[in-house]
Amino acid sequence: MIRVISGIYKGKRLRKVASLLVRPMPDKLKTALFNILRDEVRGATVLDGFAGTGSIGIEALSRGAESAVFVELLGTAVSAIRHNLAKCEATDRSRVIAEEFNRAVIRLGKEKAKFRLVFLDPPYRLLDERNPLKVIKKRDILAPGGLIVLRHHFKTRFEARYFTLVRQVRLGDDKLSFYKE
Numbered sequence: 001m002i003r004v005i006s007g008i009y010k011g012k013r014l015r016k017v018a019s020l021l022v023r024p025m026p027d028k029l030k031t032a033l034f035n036i037l038r039d040e041v042r043g044a045t046v047l048d049g050f051a052g053t054g055s056i057g058i059e060a061l062s063r064g065a066e067s068a069v070f071v072e073l074l075g076t077a078v079s080a081i082r083h084n085l086a087k088c089e090a091t092d093r094s095r096v097i098a099e100e101f102n103r104a105v106i107r108l109g110k111e112k113a114k115f116r117l118v119f120l121d122p123p124y125r126l127l128d129e130r131n132p133l134k135v136i137k138k139r140d141i142l143a144p145g146g147l148i149v150l151r152h153h154f155k156t157r158f159e160a161r162y163f164t165l166v167r168q169v170r171l172g173d174d175k176l177s178f179y180k181e
Contacts, residue, residue, distance in 0.1 A: 002055050005031055007062030009088040014053055015080045021123065022052040022077055025151065029171050030059060033149065036169065036178075037117070040147060041065050044116040047108075047141070049101050049132065054081035056119045061090050065117070070096045071104040102135045109139025116143045121151040127158050133179065137162035148179040 002014040002024045016024065025033070033056075034041065042064035048057030049071045057068035068090075070081050078098040085091045097104040101122070118141075120132055133150070136142055147166075152158055154175040163179035170176075 002053055003027070004055075004059055004062050004088070006034065007059070007064065009058065009062035009090070012062075012088050014055055014058065014084040014087070017053055017074070017077045017080045019074065019076060021074055023121070024053050024055055025121065026172075026174075029151075029174055029176070030056070032169060032171060033176055034059060034063060036167070036176075037147075037149075040117060045114065045143065047071065047115040047118045049104075049118065049120045050122045050126075051081055051096075052077050052121065054084050054096075056121065057094070058084055058088055058090060060117065060119075061093055062088070065093075067093045067095075069108070069113070069115070070094065071101055072096070072098060073100050101132055102130075105135045105139050105141060108141050113141055114143040114146075115141055116146045118142060118146065118148040119151075120148065124153045124156060127152055127156050131158075131160070131162075133160045133162050142181060144181075146180070150177045150179065151175070152177065 004012045046060045046068040051070040051072040167178040
């Protein structure tokens, strides 16, 4: 079961995606994440990259984020995000972009979009092939003082040459890495 943990949508159950390509963030990890971000969320513009079910962006909206953009390529996941946003009555504060992450960021850069919080939960293998932080830097979509949170497997050796690692938290096999400019 995926649910909203806190805020105005607290307790809402979210639709899952029946695919091994989607790994919803466990409640324990999501709770740890939002306890760390406590004061960063209110009023923030949020990008939920590799959004899956949209649970992270929806949690941010529930806790007072101003708006959220969800980027997801998988069609069944896009449908789940739209369903979950409608269920929470959050469609007016959100946007869903159904395309590959780099293309979506290029589009957002052209639109001069800026995000104070960027959540990235890419497929673990993707970090071996590409660096999603590179396109964020190149397209300048992180607002001044903004924060990027990357979820990855604890064994993944990932170097973010474009941003400074400010904190890491490990829970089980997952690691959350926090980056700033």
